[in-house]
Amino acid sequence: MQITDFYVNSYQEMHPDIDGCPLHDPLAVAVCEDPGYLSLESLYAHIELHGEWSRGQVIPDRRPVSRHLFNAHVAIDVDATRFQTTFLAVMLNEATP
Numbered sequence: 495m496q497i498t499d500f501y502v503n504s505y506q507e508m509h510p511d512i513d514g515c516p517l518h519d520p521l522a523v524a525v526c527e528d529p530g531y532l533s534l535e536s537l538y539a540h541i542e543l544h545g546e547w548s549r550g551q552v553i554p555d556r557r558p559v560s561r562h563l564f565n566a567h568v569a570i571d572v573d574a575t576r577f578q579t580t581f582l583a584v585m586l587n588e589a590t591p
């Protein structure tokens with residue numbers, strides 16, 4: 495419980511305008527079980543390794559005609575309502591829809 499309190503309090507200090515804190519991993523786990531939560535786009539993406547301002551960023555090539563082959567499936571949308579409904583049902587030990 496101490497780690498949860500620390501996480502919530504730290505996030506509240508960094509973002510006082512947001513009530514609560516994000517939970518990033520539940521959606522990733524849910525997508526492993528049901529990829530239908532996401533809308534994906536196949537494209538070529540490059541990870542910038544040398545840029546002073548962009549190091550570590552994913553640089554997608556979204557041009558309709560690209561000379562590169564697709565090397566990534568990138569999430570462009572999420573069915574947040576369906577995920578939230580299922581997530582809450584699981585957390586409250588209710589039947590999933």
